[in-house]
Amino acid sequence: MKFFRRNNQIDETQITIIEELRKKISQSGMPPHVQEIALKELDLFSKMNPSSAEYTITLTYIEYLVSLPWNKKTSDNLNLERAERILNERHYGLYEVKNRILEHLAVKILSSNKNPRILIVDDEEITRKNLEHVLKKENYDVVTAKNGVEALRLLDEQKFEIVLTDIKMEGVDGFAILEKVKAKYSNTKVIMITAYAAVDSAVEAIKRGAFHYIAKPFKIEEVKLSIKQAVEDRLSTISTKGSILCFAGPPGTGKTSIGKSIADALGRKFARISLGGIKDEAEIRGHRRTYAGAKPGRIIEEIRRTGVANPVLMLDEIDKICQDFKGDPASALLEALDPEQNYAFIDHYLDVPFDLSGVMFIVTANIPDNIQHALLDRMEIIEFSGYTEEEKKNIALKHLIPKQIAEQGLTEFPPEFTDEAILKIIQEYTREAGIRNLERMIATICRKIATEVVKGNKARNSVKITPEVVEFYLGPRRFYFEVADAKNRVGVVTGLVWTETGGDIIFVEAAKMKGKGELILTGSLGNIMKESAQAALSYVKSNSSMFGISEDTFENYDIHIHVPQGAIPKDGPSAGATIAMALISLFTNRLARRDVAITGELTLSGRILPVGGIKEKILAAKRAGVKTVIIPHRNRVDIDSLPENFKNGVEIIFMEKIGDIVDKILI
Numbered sequence: 107m108k109f110f111r112r113n114n115q116i117d118e119t120q121i122t123i124i125e126e127l128r129k130k131i132s133q134s135g136m137p138p139h140v141q142e143i144a145l146k147e148l149d150l151f152s153k154m155n156p157s158s159a160e161y162t163i164t165l166t167y168i169e170y171l172v173s174l175p176w177n178k179k180t181s182d183n184l185n186l187e188r189a190e191r192i193l194n195e196r197h198y199g200l201y202e203v204k205n206r207i208l209e210h211l212a213v214k215i216l217s218s219n220k221n222p223r224i225l226i227v228d229d230e231e232i233t234r235k236n237l238e239h240v241l242k243k244e245n246y247d248v249v250t251a252k253n254g255v256e257a258l259r260l261l262d263e264q265k266f267e268i269v270l271t272d273i274k275m276e277g278v279d280g281f282a283i284l285e286k287v288k289a290k291y292s293n294t295k296v297i298m299i300t301a302y303a304a305v306d307s308a309v310e311a312i313k314r315g316a317f318h319y320i321a322k323p324f325k326i327e328e329v330k331l332s333i334k335q336a337v338e339d340r341l342s343t344i345s346t347k348g349s350i351l352c353f354a355g356p357p358g359t360g361k362t363s364i365g366k367s368i369a370d371a372l373g374r375k376f377a378r379i380s381l382g383g384i385k386d387e388a389e390i391r392g393h394r395r396t397y398a399g400a401k402p403g404r405i406i407e408e409i410r411r412t413g414v415a416n417p418v419l420m421l422d423e424i425d426k427i428c429q430d431f432k433g434d435p436a437s438a439l440l441e442a443l444d445p446e447q448n449y450a451f452i453d454h455y456l457d458v459p460f461d462l463s464g465v466m467f468i469v470t471a472n473i474p475d476n477i478q479h480a481l482l483d484r485m486e487i488i489e490f491s492g493y494t495e496e497e498k499k500n501i502a503l504k505h506l507i508p509k510q511i512a513e514q515g516l517t518e519f520p521p522e523f524t525d526e527a528i529l530k531i532i533q534e535y536t537r538e539a540g541i542r543n544l545e546r547m548i549a550t551i552c553r554k555i556a557t558e559v560v561k562g563n564k565a566r567n568s569v570k571i572t573p574e575v576v577e578f579y580l581g582p583r584r585f586y587f588e589v590a591d592a593k594n595r596v597g598v599v600t601g602l603v604w605t606e607t608g609g610d611i612i613f614v615e616a617a618k619m620k621g622k623g624e625l626i627l628t629g630s631l632g633n634i635m636k637e638s639a640q641a642a643l644s645y646v647k648s649n650s651s652m653f654g655i656s657e658d659t660f661e662n663y664d665i666h667i668h669v670p671q672g673a674i675p676k677d678g679p680s681a682g683a684t685i686a687m688a689l690i691s692l693f694t695n696r697l698a699r700r701d702v703a704i705t706g707e708l709t710l711s712g713r714i715l716p717v718g719g720i721k722e723k724i725l726a727a728k729r730a731g732v733k734t735v736i737i738p739h740r741n742r743v744d745i746d747s748l749p750e751n752f753k754n755g756v757e758i759i760f761m762e763k764i765g766d767i768v769d770k771i772l773i
């Protein structure tokens with residue numbers, strides 16, 4: 107677009123642009139205080155030289171403001187049975203997860219069924235009585251107060267969903283009431299009324315958290331509409347108040363897809379923001395407009411993209427945000443997630459508050475322990491764990507295969523996967539807690555069949571997928587049972603670790619060579635793991651006689667502890683017991699059983715402390731072919747809460763101290 111200025115006269119086109127923007131501003135549904143600012147910007151804009159850089163920046167800014175869904179919302183479909191049906195149809199198992207989600211929705215539904223209670227505060231009797239009469243007829247539960255003092259007393263005694271108050275009153279005024287409500291009931295909406303239709307007090311009221319502003323003389327329809335909006339707004343925020351759902355678990359366990367189903371069940375739009383590796387606060391909260399190329403942050407941008415102010419917004423990998431010199435992304439997130447503050451979230455680019463209280467935030471994390479504490483405090487953690495082989499097989503049969511058949515265009519002659527073929531894919535072509543690769547492998551097979559049909563190499567008949575057909579399409583197996591196929595050795599003990607992709611097995615190797623008692627540690631061990639190794643060595647040295655090791659042996663050797671797969675960083679205290687066993691095996695020269703895996707933190711006195719991720723570790727042990735898993739006695743509660751069939755195929759032994767398990771591992 108090009109503009110010309112002749113004799114300082116503003117070109118016709120520009121006038122049209124300005125008028126169009128003015129119209130868009132008034133139709134955008136922005137709250138009055140934002141409209142005020144937008145109009146001021148428009149005023150500045152109208153005086154700018156079209157060839158200046160500022161002109162384009164301001165134009166983009168105003169267009170961005172008017173494009174936001176300020177008051178556009180979808181209405182919630184609060185039907186618990188429907189939600190349950192959607193979750194069950196789309197997701198296999200995950201009973202605990204689904205129950206927690208349904209409970210969450212039930213609270214919301216219960217709160218929505220009550221008649222909202224309204225407090226009317228006005229010192230003019232006529233207005234008070236009028237409003238009371240009209241609102242009672244609308245089925246609201248109405249209580250009135252004739253002045254601020256009485257209103258404060260009532261607010262002390264009871265809770266109201268909506269407060270409708272005059273601003274200007276003798277003594278205690280509307281602002282004092284607003285302040286009290288905000289401090290006591292964060293979810294109560296306050297609508298302010300005043301005869302002094304000064305924009306200043308409206309702006310002030312909204313800034314301090316009022317929901318809406320009505321100027322006297324008002325039409326009763328206007329009040330009714332405002333109350334209806336306040337009620338709807340309250341409902342859409344109920345489930346986010348106080349607790350934000352955090353789905354925690356390894357990749358591919360269904361976190362994102364369940365989030366999407368929740369949105370569908372509620373009839374809301376869905377959007378996702380990946381937070382992994384975000385360092386710069388501006389990515390969340392936007393750049394100030396003074397920067398060249400300034401942009402709004404991802405939260406506001408996603409909301410704009412969905413076109414509504416109340417989507418389900420999934421924030422992925424909240425445990426992976428980093429903190430560095432470019433501000434603190436976590437604190438920006440905190441502000442977005444905090445129901446006490448997010449009704450006036452400030453994006454630096456927008457520079458005006460945007461109400462995020464209607465957004466239902468769901469966050470996901472691989473390891474919740476890594477989430478910053480301030481954020482964690484506001485979340486209700488729902489754990490997604492890895493799947494057993496049986497569960498994976500059922501998900502493949504009921505969901506993944508039908509989905510891939512449809513996607514690859516094989517609906518008319520669907521390939522028929524046998525149970526053995528699916529198990530072969532799970533065991534020999536994937537090694538994961540979730541089912542992402544399983545889905546990928548099934549997709550590959552379906553795609554190859556589709557290609558052959560198209561090329562004419564295959565008839566349009568349903569193919570039976572047997573283990574042999576799997577091997578034909580996917581090539582030689584990629585994974586082996588590391589443990590079942592390995593030989594027992596001296597100084598090599600199997601351990602279990604918990605990583606962000608689920609549980610995994612490790613082999614701790616210990617070797618000795620002539621030297622002076624030095625300890626060498628290799629294999630990308632983190633500090634905590636290094637300390638565990640030192641503690642394990644000290645423990646074995648100081649208790650050598652108990653294990654039949656002569657004390658002076660240690661002085662003559664250097665000891666090397668290595669954990670293979672050196673490229674993968676490893677840390678955490680849970681390898682302490684495994685390292686100690688590797689050392690005992692080494693110095694007693696007894697073979698260690700490969701198919702026994704240990705996890706547990708070791709103290710210097712040989713006691714074993716509980717560790718995290720037990721369920722994931724047991725799944726990993728089963729995947730690797732481990733027969734016996736030894737875990738700390740104090741982790742018994744984790745085992746007791748697991749379903750019986752989960753423990754099929756592995757023996758679980760509890761230990762209180764290292765001495766308990768020597769003969770279980772060493773031959």
Ligand code: ADP
Pocket residue numbers: 196197198199200356357358359360361362363364501505506540541542545
């Ligand atoms: P995450 O977000 O945990 O990484 P996704 O939701 O992306 O996992 O899931 C990966 C794939 O697995 C998706 O296609 C999803 O539909 C499927 N999936 C995962 N869990 C289940 C389940 N319990 N039932 C049906 N499909 C599932």
